[in-house]
Amino acid sequence: MFRNNFRFNENRSALQFEVSFPLIEHINGYIQYFSGYGESLIDYNHFTNRIGVGVIVKAW
Known part of the structure; x- marks a missing residue:
């Protein structure tokens, strides 16, 4: 996402x-900057x- 107010x-x-x-099977890694x-x-x-940095637990 990029946001700018143009001022x-x-x-x-x-x-x-x-x-x-x-x-692994039901777990994803997550990185955000x-x-x-x-x-x-x-x-x-x-x-x-x-x-x-985090983890995402998906539906079983």
Whole structure:
């Protein structure tokens, strides 16, 4: 996902990339990268770089 407000004097853009991949039969790995402004309402005016890692349990 890419987001931009198109204000050249105070640009507040954001980039988010997510990928999931199989680990074993019913479990997937998950990686997320976020860079920019406004990932949450608390961070709307702070620049943030974040990497998230997790697992997804699929239906049995």
